[in-house]
Structure formats: C-alpha cells, structure tokens
Amino acid sequence: xxxxxxxxxxxxEGELLFQLESYRGNPIVKPRELGVTWIEDGEVKVGAVFNxxxxxxxxxxxxxxxxxxxxxxxxxxxxxxxxERVYMEDYVSEVWVLESSDFISFSRVDNITIRGDxxxxxxxxxxxxxxxxxxxxxxxxxxxxxGKVKPPFKEKGGDRIAVYTTRDFRKIEYRGCVTEFDSxxxxxxxxxxxxKLYMLFRFHPNIHIDMLEAGIDQLLSPREYRELWREIxxxxxxxxxxxxxxxxxxxxxxxxxxxxxxxxxxxLMIYHAVGEISRELYRAYGLNISVPRGYSVCAxxxxxxxPRKIIAKTTKPIxxxxxxxxxxxxxxxxxxxxxVVFPVGAIVRNDTLLLYCGAGDKYEVLLTCKLSxxxxxxLKYCLSKT
Numbered sequence: 001x002x003x004x005x006x007x008x009x010x011x012x013e014g015e016l017l018f019q020l021e022s023y024r025g026n027p028i029v030k031p032r033e034l035g036v037t038w039i040e041d042g043e044v045k046v047g048a049v050f051n052x053x054x055x056x057x058x059x060x061x062x063x064x065x066x067x068x069x070x071x072x073x074x075x076x077x078x079x080x081x082x083x084e085r086v087y088m089e090d091y092v093s094e095v096w097v098l099e100s101s102d103f104i105s106f107s108r109v110d111n112i113t114i115r116g117d118x119x120x121x122x123x124x125x126x127x128x129x130x131x132x133x134x135x136x137x138x139x140x141x142x143x144x145x146x147g148k149v150k151p152p153f154k155e156k157g158g159d160r161i162a163v164y165t166t167r168d169f170r171k172i173e174y175r176g177c178v179t180e181f182d183s184x185x186x187x188x189x190x191x192x193x194x195x196k197l198y199m200l201f202r203f204h205p206n207i208h209i210d211m212l213e214a215g216i217d218q219l220l221s222p223r224e225y226r227e228l229w230r231e232i233x234x235x236x237x238x239x240x241x242x243x244x245x246x247x248x249x250x251x252x253x254x255x256x257x258x259x260x261x262x263x264x265x266x267x268l269m270i271y272h273a274v275g276e277i278s279r280e281l282y283r284a285y286g287l288n289i290s291v292p293r294g295y296s297v298c299a300x301x302x303x304x305x306x307p308r309k310i311i312a313k314t315t316k317p318i319x320x321x322x323x324x325x326x327x328x329x330x331x332x333x334x335x336x337x338x339x340v341v342f343p344v345g346a347i348v349r350n351d352t353l354l355l356y357c358g359a360g361d362k363y364e365v366l367l368t369c370k371l372s373x374x375x376x377x378x379l380k381y382c383l384s385k386t
Contacts, residue, residue, distance in 0.1 A: 004103075004352050007369030009377070012284040017316040018377040019284070020297065020355065020367040027325050027333070027363035028104045029065065034096075038069050047071070048336055050358030052098070053133040053258065054345025055141060061100045061347060062169050063356060064114075064131045064143065065364055066093040073336060081252075083292055086337050087153040092117050093127035095145070097169050103347070103354060104366060114164065114172060116147055123177045124149045124160055130184065130344055131164075134259045137191040138216055140165045146184040147177050159184040163219050176222040180229040185255035185272075188212070188219060189307065190262070198307050200260075200269070203236045205244040205253035207271060209308055210235070241308065242271065242300065249296050249317055251275035257297070258346035258355065265375050266311050267302040270343050270355060277320050277339075285322040294339035296320045297357070297367070301378045312378040319367055326359045335360025343367075 005021025029049050031037070036047035052065030072089040095114040098106040116128030124147030131145035143164035150158025161178040178186075185202040197215045201208040210232045212218040218225045232239070244254045250273040257270040272295055279290040296317035303309040321327050321339045329335035337360060345356035348371055355367040 004354065004366075004368035006352075007373050010284040012316060013278065013280045015316055016377075016381055017281075017284060018299075018314070018318045018369075018374060020319040020369050022319075022323060023104065023366040023368060025104060026323065026365040027359060028366050029063070029098070029106050029364035031067070031362065034067075034098075034108060036067055036069055046334075048362045049096070050361055050364055051130045051342055051344045052356055052358070052364055053131045053143070053145075054347055054354075054356040055133040055135055055259070056347055056349075057141075057169060059101070061103055061106075062133070063098040063100065063106055063345060063364070064095050064133060065098065065358075066127070066129050066131075067096050068093050081293060085293075088336070089153075091127070091152045093129050093148075095128055095131055097172075099169075103349075106364075109169065112170065112172070114143075114145075116162070121174060123147060123179075124162065126151050126158065128162060130342075132187050132256075132259055132344060134188055134190050136188075136216065140167055141169070142188060142219060143172065144186055144188060144219070146186075157182045161186045161222075163222055165220065175220050178222050178229050180226055181233040185257075187256045187259060189260055189267070193305065193307065200241070200256040201232070201236075201239075202253075202255040203233075206240050207242040207254050207256055208236055208239040209241040210239045241310070242313070244273075244275075247273075247275070247315060249273050249275040249277055249281075249294075249320075250298070252293065254298075257343035260302075260307075261346060261348060261353075261371075262304070263371070263375060265301060265379060266304050267307050268371075268375070269300045269302055270346060271298050271300065272296065272342055273298050273317065277317070281316065281320060282322070285320065287322060289327075291321065291327075291339045294321050295342055297341055297343050297355070299374065299378060301375070301382075310384045312382040313384055314378070314382050318369075318374070321359075323359075323365075325363050325365065329360060329362075333360070333363070335362050337361035341365070341367075
C-alpha cells in the first residue's frame with residue numbers, strides 16, 4: 001500500500017489540522033471512460049459517476065456509484081444563501097456495480113444495475129442515490145441509499161431511506177424503503193452493541209443517532225415496522241449527535257459519510273459538512289482562495305460501548321475541495337456542482353484507510369491516510385469537551 005499517502009499535519013487558523021492525501025491518479029473513475037455519454041444535437045455529452053459506497057468482497061473492491069445521463073444543467077440564485085447555485089433537469093440516477101483488484105482501476109460487472117426509475121418498483125421513481133455498503137453481522141451486505149420520491153433540485157422532502165441486500169453483488173434484493181419521514185445519509189452500524197443496533201440519520205441539518213428497536217429486521221423488512229420508524233422521527237430532538245451551525249465549515253448542514261469503522265479506540269465516523277471554507281484554511285493546501293459554500297470531509301470518534309457519546313471530533317476538516325475536479329473544474333475535468341468532496345465508501349487495508357468520495361458531482365476520487373495517524377490526531381488534538 002506504499003503508493004497511497006499516509007496523511008499529514010499542517011497549521012491553519014492557529015490550529016493543527018490533519019490532511020488526507022489525494023491519490024496521484026485522481027479522479028480514479030471518470031464517466032467518459034465508463035461510457036456514460038450520449039449524443040445531443042450532434043454533440044457528445046458526458047454524464048456523471050460519483051458517490052460510490054465501497055467494500056471488500058472476495059479480495060476485490062466493490063464500488064457502487066450513482067450514474068446520471070440525459071440531464072440538463074442550469075443555475076439559479078439562492079436568496080437564502082446569497083450565492084449562485086447549480087440545478088439539474090431530468091436528473092434520474094441509477095447505481096452500477098464496479099470492481100477493482102488494485103483499489104484504483106475499476107470496471108463494470110456484468111451490466112448489473114440498481115434502478116430507481118419505477119421500472120423495478122414504484123416506491124420511488126426519481127432515482128437511487130448515494131448507497132452505503134455495510135457488511136452486516138448476519139452475513140449479508142446491507143446497501144442503504146436514498147430513493148427519490150420527488151424530482152431532485154425541484155422539490156424538497158423527496159428523500160427516502162432505501163434498503164437492499166446482497167451476498168455477492170451479483171444478485172441484489174430490494175427490501176423496501178422507509179416512507180415515514182424525509183431523510184438521507186442513513187448508515188446502520190455493522191453489528192449490535194449490547195444487543196442494540198444503532199443507525200445514523202440526517203434529519204436536516206444535523207446528524208442523529210438512534211436505536212432500531214427491532215434490530216436488523218427493521219431494515220430487512222422496513223414496511224413491517226412503520227410505527228417504530230415513526231417513533232424514531234418523533235424523538236429526533238433527543239437523538240442529535242452532531243449539530244450543524246457551530247463551526248464555519250459546518251454552518252449549513254452535516255451528514256454521515258461511509259460505513260462506520262470499528263477500532264480499538266472507538267467507532268471512527270467519517271462525515272461531510274457544508275459551509276464556508278476560509279482562505280486561511282486553503283492556504284494550508286497551497287491555495288489562495290476561499291469558498292462561500294463547499295463540502296468538506298470531517299471525522300469523529302464514538303464510544304465503542306455507547307456510540308451516542310463522542311470521544312473526539314475534528315474542529316477543522318480533514319480534507320477540503322482542492323483540485324480542479326473538486327473545485328470549479330477545468331478544460332480536462334469539467335464539474336457539475338463545484339466545491340464538492342463527498343465521502344461514501346471506506347476500506348481499511350494494512351493500516352491504510354482508503355476513502356472513496358464523489359468529486360464535483362461528476363467523478364470518483366480516492367483519499368488516503370494511515371488509520372493509526374488519524375486516530376492519534378483525534379485522540380491528541382480533538383478530544384470532545386462534552
């Protein structure tokens with residue numbers, strides 16, 4: 001794993017911060033190379049492949065990115081935030097199964113596709129997005145994503161937790177969706193803790209943690225436990241784990257990232273934040289810019305026995321958009337949405353943490369560090385004051 005960076009420390013805004021390292025061959029997955037293109041008015045249009053959950057299976061990395069084609073891009077002025085933002089028309093996603101034997105070179109597997117366009121069921125019809133892959137204690141992989149019941153960008157309240165399972169990533173079974181509330185970035189823990197199965201939720205704009213009272217069955221048969229899902233929503237004011245708004249880079253919202261990683265020191269939770277990224281922080285990355293609204297990568301360490309307790313939490317991001325394919329794009333790497341790095345998949349191999357992230361809502365990138373270095377940083381410099 002010597003080709004992957006170990007991470008490094010830098011100073012910004014008077015604090016020591018940890019920086020994940022961007023793999024030198026990024027972006028590792030590009031839509032054109034996978035054939036995610038179409039012809040429109042005689043011109044080749046290039047789609048998007050990004051936000052893929054990841055896991056190891058039979059010695060190979062499986063990546064499940066969302067893929068988009070045949071959409072149109074526009075901009076609008078967000079009066080609430082006071083900035084110009086991007087929107088998409090006809091933006092219906094599907095998820096492809098990709099595999100790699102070297103962690104970086106991916107190819108499609110047998111045209112296997114998870115569809116969210118109404119052709120497989122009618123629970124949601126505007127796409128399936130951002131699937132997290134969780135190796136469950138019952139021997140199956142849980143695939144937990146966001147099913148869209150309303151058109152993306154056009155209407156709020158269209159996110160539903162969608163659940164699939166698989167043993168081999170060839171045969172994938174749809175288990176249903178949680179219809180009782182609007183939520184995305186949902187991530188179940190891989191195993192019960194003291195016979196309690198916990199799950200992370202994002203009830204906008206915060207990260208919440210709550211217990212699934214029916215355990216794994218509540219995910220495998222979500223329709224049968226509607227009252228339990230309603231109760232999770234009713235008690236959401238008491239389940240906040242990380243609250244948005246207290247830090248500049250977390251001002252707008254926060255959300256869970258990839259599957260949780262169990263370590264001796266605690267549960268490592270990588271999460272994303274949306275907010276302002278300062279010029280001082282960018283100087284630590286060698287850039288003289290600032291971003292009024294950007295997605296960054298952050299980390300927290302949760303107690304092994306009671307994950308509702310935060311042991312340590314970063315006060316500065318461990319990665320910010322800092323390359324053309326993550327920022328505004330360039331001729332070689334145009335982006336669909338600027339200033340975005342979005343962690344969805346995580347793998348640990350020989351003390352190397354590999355994070356698979358969406359970039360610019362267009363590509364898949366790989367960020368790496370030594371897991372032990374990140375944990376050491378969290379415990380030395382980021383201990384929770386609560």
